[in-house]
Amino acid sequence: MGRGGGATALDEAIDAYLDHLTTERGLARRTVEAYARDLAAFAHTLGSRGVHAPAAVGAADVRAHLALLAARGLGARSRARALAAMRGWLRYGVRAGWRADDPTADVAVRRVPGALPRALGVGEAARLVTTAPPRARRPLRDAALLELLYGCGLRVSEAVGLRGAQLRLEGDAGFVTVVGKGGKERVVPLGRAARAALGRYLAEERPRLLGGRPSPWLFVRVGGRPLSRQTVWKLVRRRAAGAGLAPGVSPHTLRHTFATHLLAGGADLRVVQTLLGHADIGTTQIYTHVAPTRLGAVHRRHHPRA
Secondary structure, rough: EOOOOOOOOHHHHHHHHHHHHHHOOOOOOOHHHHHHHHHHHHHHHHOOOOOOOOHOOOHHHHHHHHHHHOOOOOOHHHHHHHHHHHHHHHHHHHHHOOOOOOOOOOOOOOOOOOOOOOOOOHHHHHHHHHHOOOOOOOOHHHHHHHHHHHOOOOOOHHHHHOEHHHHHHHOOOEEEEOOOOOEEEEEOOOOOOHHHHHHHHHHHHHHHHHHHHHHOOOOEOOOOOOOOHHHHHHHHHHHHHOOOOOOOOHHHHHHHHHHHHHOOOOOOOOHHHHHHHHHHHHHHHHHHHHOOHHHHHHHHHHHOOO
């Protein structure tokens, strides 16, 4: 006889967790779908092991599923993602009261060191942002968008989702209120170049694109519809090619470059974490590997034995 209760208990517990991710944590649809796939595979493994209730899942079941994924050829990164899904679900079960403990607490996947993010040099970033093709169709909008991506470190989804009400250009210290992952808000200051580019776009080009129609979106196409992420990706690639940069430059490259240049200029890691909207400082710490010269200088200046 199998361990646990009814045949649908696992599915019901997984569905409750996915609803929690969507409604309470506000995760993106694709992220929730990835969790759903990982947990469906785990539920299949549990069923084959005679486990039919979430309260009966043990560490041996988690390890068995990870071993099965490895046998199927999944790499460490994919297995670590699957473990994260299982761990999140089972920890949710502890909070919801249908589990007494977290069986994944002592389970780990040996992680492969992540590839260091590619960051542009200062001159490369300036060329990308300022070098417009001679017959660009929307030069002011494109310039404002690129200045914002590089000057504020926004994710492409955050940039295209900006509404005009989130922007403040008054005075000498403009800022933008960004809604990031999980619906969390952060305030990012605007530099002089970004403020100037946004001001020109708002005064001259955006009204022409709207053609008298109202639109809440900051960056718009003709008629007031918001830009798509694909449009921004194509823009960055065209501008990178026009600036003579190596292939592979993306909007995320500008976000990496924003963080790297801040650290190289002496910014505190916690400040960079806040500006990027990272929930965990560990996510931001990857940038300590891309600014070794700056870190060495700080060490020499502040350590008594350096």
